[in-house]
Amino acid sequence: MNFGETIRKIRKDKNFTQKELSEGILTRSHLSQIETNNYYPSYDKFFLLLNRLNVIFEEFLFVQNDQKMLFNQQIRSEISEAANLNDTEKLKNLAVTANDLYDKTDNITYYHYMLICKALISYNISHTVNDEMIEFVTPIKEYLFGMDNWYLYELKLFNNIIYALTVEEALLFARTSLKRLGNFQYFLEFRHIEQHIYTNLSTLCLEHRDFQAAKNFAEIAIEKSTKYTLVYEKVCSELNHAIAIINLGEDGNAYEVIRKNMLIIEYLEFDNLHEHFSSFLKKYEIEVDI
Template sequence: MFLGPAIKQIRSSKGISQSILADGIMSRSNLSRFEGGKYYPGYDKLILLLDKLEMSLEELLFLHNGYAQPEKRTLHLSLVEVANRYEFGKVRTISYECRSLYEVTRTEAYYHLYLLGQGFLIQYQREDEIRQLSELAEEIKPYLMGADIWYLYEFKLLNNFLFTLSSGDAIFFGRRAADEFDKYHDFAESRTIQQHLMQNIAKICLKEQNYEQSLFFLMKALPLADKTNLLYDKIVTLVYYEITLLCLKHKVDTDQLLSYLDILRQLEFTGSYDALQQVCRLHLPDIF
């Protein structure tokens, strides 16, 4: 993979000369050879060049691939899209494609995408090669247990496969995720996945009427909703938080809960508003 031409394109578009970009990193002649595809610098020097260009490696690869996302990302998005449209034949086709790519490359992420596709089919009673969600869980749990340190991929993987886990397993891995997240405190790009994961596990706990555990994960999710500046996520998290506090008898006043629901209604998040009203009726029948 020759990234030099992409570096040249970025440098030129920003009006930066070769001598300025190369200064302190490599000789200007080596930069010229790199941009011409005749020399490849060490990874440390590539990172320094990108830092000077205010460019991430992910964005560089996106540009290098002609404004196309990496194949794994494209397959994941396609899989979720066709599942949301109930196009089960396409879910099966993409799932098989991911398995074939795994067999060729031995890249585990492709196998996980195959499993995810099989999971979508099971969810909608279209079982294929794998028949039970528990079979998927038994594939994912050893992977998560075997990782000494979790990185963003492991957090995303857990979030993607929560629907296959028992509430006990979701809590177990969720608490480990909460501990692992501490290392990512200052990494802004991780906050959205952290917030979604903590909120999703809290919802599982709430469904099981495990309000204490739900509160634990909601307390983790709320500060992250502030930091991500995602208004919708924050309001939904606050709704679950208020429901949990009321179920635990930590408060009796429903004004805050009703106000958050009303915000969703006014912002025309009708589907979420109706779904959360149902959650309220289930857990707070005396109030709703």
């Protein structure tokens, strides 16, 4: 479907007349020419039309692509799902797919996706940061250092490589990312990115046994997950927080929090996630009767 056909389809689907859609933005004749691909509007006019139609740009592309997700968005979503579930086999397949696409297109996005998959696979094997994982994320780290300003893509990249950074590097990047993230607070992806940054920072600090920092980041992560009703993320954040609390000697009800959340993971059959946190508990010699 071409540009004009897409505008026309969305307009008709939403029962707008040409007069209703064009009024105050451009002339009706110009809109008619747009829909027949004889005229292309300026960017500001185009986004005003989308705004009146209550359609975001990503949705416009989805319709234009005959309601098929653009493949780079699809593979990104699949990587995120596999990472959340610690699905190593799926990550291996996605790494091969991303590498093949990078060879064919020379698109750096697919190169980054391939590196992220390999880094996550390496992490899942030992559930600890290792030299191989750090090697995979180094090109991404160099890419981020080379950016004068970050956009959503760079913020998501940072989120995906936090585990393989030193605490000092992560905090340096975090200051940049969280400051920049505020500019995108009205984007739909903002909530997940913001919450995940704090959860991942708490995990990184646990890895480096900086339990006070892990506790602090986990508390913010819990607050964000509660605010945005992110249930899966809240479970992970509460487990990180409880592990940090126990290691700080501030037990409280931390053991009960671990028991409750491990039961939730088990009930939901998130087997890989259960294995991940079981390994974490073993690493810190935390025994909980589940």
